[in-house]
Amino acid sequence: AKKGGGNRVERYCAQMNEEAMHRLEMGGHLRRAIEENELFLCYQPIVDVHTGAVKATEALIRWRHPKLGLVRPDEFIPLAEETGLIHEIGRWVLKTACRQTKQWQEMTGNNRLSIFVNVSPVQFQHERFVDNVKQALKQSRLSPSCLHLELTEHSMLRYLSSTMRTMDELRKLGVGIAVDDFGSGYSSFHYLKRLPATILKIDRAFIEQLHANASDEAIVKAMITMGHGLGLETIAEGVETPEQLNRLRDLQCTYAQGYVFCPPLLAEEVMQYVTEKQK
Numbered sequence: 001a002k003k004g005g006g007n008r009v010e011r012y013c014a015q016m017n018e019e020a021m022h023r024l025e026m027g028g029h030l031r032r033a034i035e036e037n038e039l040f041l042c043y044q045p046i047v048d049v050h051t052g053a054v055k056a057t058e059a060l061i062r063w064r065h066p067k068l069g070l071v072r073p074d075e076f077i078p079l080a081e082e083t084g085l086i087h088e089i090g091r092w093v094l095k096t097a098c099r100q101t102k103q104w105q106e107m108t109g110n111n112r113l114s115i116f117v118n119v120s121p122v123q124f125q126h127e128r129f130v131d132n133v134k135q136a137l138k139q140s141r142l143s144p145s146c147l148h149l150e151l152t153e154h155s156m157l158r159y160l161s162s163t164m165r166t167m168d169e170l171r172k173l174g175v176g177i178a179v180d181d182f183g184s185g186y187s188s189f190h191y192l193k194r195l196p197a198t199i200l201k202i203d204r205a206f207i208e209q210l211h212a213n214a215s216d217e218a219i220v221k222a223m224i225t226m227g228h229g230l231g232l233e234t235i236a237e238g239v240e241t242p243e244q245l246n247r248l249r250d251l252q253c254t255y256a257q258g259y260v261f262c263p264p265l266l267a268e269e270v271m272q273y274v275t276e277k278q279k
């Protein structure tokens with residue numbers, strides 16, 4: 001006999017309810033997660049393609065749920081956006097990432113070591129967002145030039161005029177702006193020219209077949225050339241193999257990040273990685 005029973009509509013409603021319940025439940029869990037310190041940050045090194053030195057790390061959030069185990073950001077960031085919890089989470093990420101990076105700078109004596117922080121478009125729209133950034137910088141005493149905020153191409157273009165204003169304010173502070181997942185959205189050259197971005201992060205989708213697919217190579221090459229022409233640095237995302245890395249080096253990409261170097265690391269593991277690379 002079939003499980004579930006009922007007609008299609010009833011089954012659909014039951015499923016919707018279950019989903020709604022699940023979301024509601026998870027929303028409650030997420031609120032508690034903030035209070036109980038279940039959220040933490042991993043950091044993935046961003047490496048100079050030519051010298052192998054660590055330029056920066058990207059902060060990537062994780063949720064250690066007491067029952068479900070590790071929950072990935074793709075699963076809970078949308079929920080955080082819907083419930084508005086993203087503002088509180090985002091403030092915590094900024095504060096923690098800046099403070100951690102300042103600490104690494106002091107430990108290594110490298111005061112250029114930078115941090116890339118992902119920002120949700122919802123968070124970016126908040127009227128106090130720039131104030132929150134200022135506060136995180138002030139509290140940590142991190143130089144604004146060592147902080148880069150990542151916004152996806154898609155979210156930059158969604159509310160173009162207000163986003164543009166906020167980006168201009170951040171640029172005036174000296175904070176960098178990276179276009180995340182570049183190439184994956186509706187990038188238009190018209191907008192790209194106007195965006196006050198400082199860095200392009202080339203989406204993993206173009207890197208995957210880089211060594212094997214002539215079209216991907218042509219596209220990546222064009223992105224890097226265009227980036228440099230616009231005065232932007234380029235970071236290739238999701239670099240997994242030495243072959244991909246070699247091609248990126250030939251194409252004059254500035255930086256790369258991905259499993260070819262290492263996965264996102266726990267904060268305690270980063271220091272060891274950075275100092276090994278400095279030798």
Ligand code: C2E
Nearest residue numbers: 060061072073074077093118119120238239240258259264
């Ligand atoms: P993203 O910003 O595009 O981050 C890159 C994702 O690719 C990360 O997944 C990273 O762990 C993964 N990755 C890194 N190297 C490789 C590789 O060589 N191969 C492959 N296949 N994957 C690689 P993660 O950590 O699960 O994050 C997923 C997304 O969640 C991020 O995509 C970002 O959009 C979002 N996210 C993460 N942390 C935050 C945060 O603090 N705030 C906000 N608003 N979003 C965040």
Ligand code: CA
Nearest residue numbers: 058118150180
């Ligand atoms: Ca990112």
Ligand code: CA
Nearest residue numbers: 180181201237
């Ligand atoms: Ca990305």
Ligand code: CA
Nearest residue numbers: 152180181203
């Ligand atoms: Ca992404």
